[in-house]
Amino acid sequence: MMVRIDNLSKRFFSLRGEVAALRGLSLDIHDKEFFVLLGPSGCGKSTLLNLIAGLDSPTGGQIWFDDAVMADADRGVCLSPRKRNVAMVFQSYALYPHLSVFDNIAFPLSIAGMRKDEIAEAVREATDMLELADLLAAKPAELSGGQRQRVAIARALVRKPSVFLLDEPLSNLDAQLRASMRTELKSLQRRLGITTIYVTHDQVEAMSLGDRVAVLHDGRLEQTGSPQELYHRPANAFVGTFIGSPPMNLFEASWREADGRPHVEIMNMRLEIPLHLGQRLRALKGASFLLGMRPENIHAHFSTSSPLGLMATVRSAERLGRETLLHLARGEHRLTALTSAGDFTEGAEISVEFDWDHAHFLARSER
Ligand SMILES: Nc1ncnc2c1ncn2[C@@H]1O[C@H](COP(=O)(O)OP(=O)(O)OP(=O)(O)O)[C@@H](O)[C@H]1O
Ligand SMILES: [Mg+2]
Incomplete structure (x- = not known):
């Protein structure tokens, strides 16, 4: 699935007054790509991801999945997350504490009305992939941070989404676990071939995961390119100093x-x-x-x-x-x-x- 962002803007109206979170941003994300949105806190990463997910609607511009329009501010079009067939993983894993690992992962399929045997099969496939097969009966409280994050990822992938969205999914994990989850996530994405958009403020994470990385700053796009391009040919001083340590x-x-x-x-x-x-x-x-x-x-x-x-x-x-x-x-x-x-x-x-x-x-x- 290709994702096209066309001149997208988002303004919030709050007690602070008007906040321009995105200021006319355009991006093309390729089919099967691992695409990273990178930038400092408050630059608009989560806002953009939420707009792609359909959790919020843009105040300007359009979002396309292949040839289908998902959101168009001018025409007042904004499809729900379910209609877009996206799955999202957040920093807080947001698991249901009273449900077992199996039921957490099965949850989106149960509410979609899938048959019991089909659910069991889909859950088995996802839990084999994420090495959770031994933990199906456990409750979230009994799991480590890394295991909880894997359950959240399994729950997102079990519906076979067209686009997989992750918002700082590893930032609650310690450095070592984060590094090993990164490797796992990257190889999982390769095997599944699902177009993936990953938000982080960590340039090391962005460089190690992304096929391409978009650097955002103050609601605008500074540069898009492969990690190598951003490192060796930064377009401006912001990208030059933000990337590299x-x-x-x-x-x-x-x-x-x-x-x-x-x-x-x-x-x-x-x-x-x-x-x-x-x-x-x-x-x-x-x-x-x-x-x-x-x-x-x-x-x-x-x-x-x-x-x-x-x-x-x-x-x-x-x-x-x-x-x-x-x-x-x-x-x-x-x-x-x-x-x-x-x-x-x-x-x-x-x-x-x-x-x-x-x-x-x-x-x-x-x-
Ligand atoms: N619901 C909202 N109401 C008002 N302002 C908002 C809302 N959501 C986000 N903003 C503002 O929009 C800007 C972008 O926020 P966003 O959450 O997209 O940043 P971010 O890049 O994800 O930052 P972080 O790395 O800290 O998560 C910020 O100035 C933020 O305060
Ligand atoms: Mg954010």
């Missing part, structure tokens, strides 16, 4: 050409950069921009002078395990560099070098 350094920068050679000015220093990058600088509109450099692309060296790079002072060295994150200062400017050498001491003067082939030349945001 430790985060990308951003420098106020300007550039110009002297004697046919491109120069970049950052932190009150003029640096000559490789000739072939001139073209990318010329493509920017205007002379000022933001230079993005990931910490792993800034190299630190013990050296008292730096003919090509620049000097900085080590403020602190944060050990991350295999690598060390150096927090550096140059005058009032701050930067971070990742290094595998662990013996940098606080207060040391070092030279840093930029790997210009991994530089991001980002236009300033218009917002």
Whole structure:
């Protein structure tokens, strides 16, 4: 099932006044795709998922499943979740505490009036898949967080939905369980081939699960792409700094050409950069921009002078395990560099070098 979001907007009217939760958002989600909606708290992720589910209606725009319209604000069309054949899993598992695992999973089929033997068969299939077969008689209170989440997923999938929607389903689990549930969920989705839309504010989760990821910010779409594209070719400073950990350094920068050679000015220093990058600088509109450099692309060296790079002072060295994150200062400017050498001491003067082939030349945001 393909899902098309066309110029969708949603305004809420509350005691706070009017809130524009979505501001004209368009997206195409492919058939069988694992699609992730990523963004900070309050950017509109749950609002968008609820609109796709049919739990709420848009104030502008349309939602299509293949060639069928699910919601159209102009024509006042908004199909119910049941008619859309979607299934949704929430952060709070929302299981019925008085029902057994079997009855929880069977519930949506019972209310749909399915025959008892068919229900038993469907539940067996779902519980085999999610390794819950031994727990059919247990009540939710007797289950671990991970098991409860699996029951919630089984209950969602038992109806064979056309679109599977998940809103931060793993955020109540501890880090280790979350990682293993991620792997399970991804392989389950592959086997079932159900178009899946997954909401998270966790960029690591988004990058590891998504075939493609849409980055949302303040009700707008910042960029859509594969995890690789978002990491290596962020469209703007927001995506650049939101994705990647430790985060990308951003420098106020300007550039110009002297004697046919491109120069970049950052932190009150003029640096000559490789000739072939001139073209990318010329493509920017205007002379000022933001230079993005990931910490792993800034190299630190013990050296008292730096003919090509620049000097900085080590403020602190944060050990991350295999690598060390150096927090550096140059005058009032701050930067971070990742290094595998662990013996940098606080207060040391070092030279840093930029790997210009991994530089991001980002236009300033218009917002
Ligand atoms: N029913 C509502 N009434 C009024 N405002 C709402 C309502 N639901 C959401 N909003 C507002 O819309 C904006 C988007 O909310 P939404 O829940 O979609 O964010 P989110 O991206 O899911 O955030 P989080 O990561 O914290 O769950 C927020 O400013 C929120 O306060
Ligand atoms: Mg939310």
